[in-house]
């Protein structure tokens with residue numbers, strides 16, 4: 082899959098589906114020659130190289146005269162893997178290293194390349210694994226005495242390429258990294274649309290699509306988390322690309338903190354992309370012998386439209402990123418107590434919730450916020466992870482679940498502390514920003530200083546003690562504010578530029594340790610809903626609560642857009658008691674994720690119980706093989722019109738689930754929804770009208786949803802099963 086030809090100095094990565102080629106030029110710079118569909122011949126790249134060469138006057142030092150013109154490599158034109166900084170390349174280097182002289186100049190040149198049969202393990206950071214090969218390219222800035230490894234990993238069975246850097250100070254003096262992004266990609270054209278997913282709380286991942294801007298453009302977060310405001314998943318698409326055709330290049334970062342995806346379109350109309358950790362307030366000291374690894378950037382290539390990119394991300398995340406032991410198993414129907422009773426419960430109420438949750442197919446009961454410390458509202462208690470025994474008898478609750486065959490889960494918010502807590506009274510210095518006159522509260526809470534290993538250890542000890550006494554099956558790991566004061570009392574002034582990143586490392590250290598020690602406890606990520614929905618978290622948590630907004634009015638978009646970059650199996654989606662749509666519509670939407678509930682189950686009517694129980698049965702039958710492990714097709718995008726339609730097909734094409742929803746009210750109209758992924762020759766019975774048609778019929782003619790008027794937020798959930 083990967084080969085390096087010493088004679089031509091061309092490195093080729095090709096998995097027979099996509100290809101990538103890099104040339105080591107005479108000066109030792111890595112020129113990116115090609116990225117796209119696999120090529121049968123990688124010998125001739127002169128045309129690409131010449132585009133990066135320009136005629137420059139030659140100067141004869143002896144005579145002091147110009148002696149003519151020659152073609153020479155130009156920094157600001159050539160597509161490079163790592164632009165130098167401070168020389169003639171002003172496009173924006175991915176890396177800046179400063180030494181004790183204060184110089185900004187950073188200039189990495191090729192030394193050697195090693196070909197590996199695996200993905201590199203990135204110390205302290207989540208990283209990809211699986212069937213792949215890696216080119217480990219050693220570069221050096223001999224002036225700074227810093228070495229850089231550029232890792233290029235290509236996957237055997239997926240059109241995915243992973244890039245990252247590892248820096249090592251081989252000199253005798255300290256250096257500072259003031260920018261350390263994960264990748265650079267220079268493309269020889271810029272006529273793409275850039276799609277990104279911005280938003281805010283309860284409106285996460287809105288779809289934004291605009292032509293790539295002239296000059297500089299950024300999609301970024303500086304909130305300390307990947308954020309609801311921008312998601313690290315972005316893609317470039319040819320202007321004419323659709324769900325099924327055209328070139329699409331997707332990017333994501335295996336990281337949960339600040340990020341920056343930056344494009345620069347210059348006068349030559351090429352596109353210079355850098356992606357990685359945001360360099361805002363970033364500065365990392367590397368002492369002699371020390372190493373710094375960047376997070377991995379994942380690039381997915383599709384020449385067949387958006388859905389092919391999206392399906393590659395789905396499989397990549399499930400097969401090459403997630404580490405949860407039971408990842409490919411069925412995910413239980415979850416009932417979460419939060420929206421039903423928030424902080425206001427006692428043991429009897431929770432027992433009654435469990436009894437009624439059983440009637441709607443619940444298999445995992447989760448007690449959310451409010452079970453610990455003095456936590457009766459959001460003013461107090463965070464940081465004190467001991468059961469409030471006066472409020473809840475957790476042993477009894479767990480026994481009650483066990484007797485009914487239910488699993489049990491609990492809520493934590495490990496990275497936070499309320500000023501009104503025993504932890505804060507004992508250790509005010511554990512709060513981030515401690516020592517400043519005033520600290521910013523977010524939801525009445527402060528951010529713990531997870532850059533300080535003592536703080537992480539304290540929370541670990543508390544969680545461990547809890548887990549030893551209460552062996553829960555599931556933990557919801559919440560995170561309800563952003564980083565405001567990125568200042569740590571545990572680090573000297575010159576190291577404060579490390580805090581943003583160290584907070585993320587602390588998060589991974591604790592989450593990694595607990596998931597390793599409790600491999601069968603399922604951890605679900607959450608951050609005020611979907612404020613930390615990213616690949617870093619998914620490495621540890623096989624699912625993430627998608628949004629606090631469960632009402633289909635917003636959920637249609639949130640869930641559809643999230644599923645463009647992330648598999649349905651990781652999208653925590655629950656039915657709540659919002660009034661805009663019927664329970665059956667809300668349940669049908671929640672099926673396209675990991676199904677669950679958030680409501681007061683004591684208030685459900687017999688009819689509602691029957692409706693929800695029926696959808697839970699569909700989930701139990703179809704989730705694993707069709708929805709989680711199957712292939713997802715996006716048939717109608719809600720950002721393009723009044724309809725949303727998604728379809729999942731099992732890998733063997735024997736079953737399919739289709740959801741069609743509209744937003745505004747509609748009358749009769751032609752609504753033939755052509756399906757995808759079915760076997761043309763097979764026969765399928767559908768639950769819309771009970772008819773049996775061939776796969777060809779559904780692919781060419783489609784499901785006929787024309788006949789009736791549609792009320793607001795109404796839906797059709799159609800199951801197709803092979804008739805044998």
Ligand code: DGJ
Pocket residue numbers: 419449450492559561607608609610626628629
């Ligand atoms: C925010 C989450 O998104 C909710 O589901 C709930 O867990 C609350 N936090 C609890 O404080």
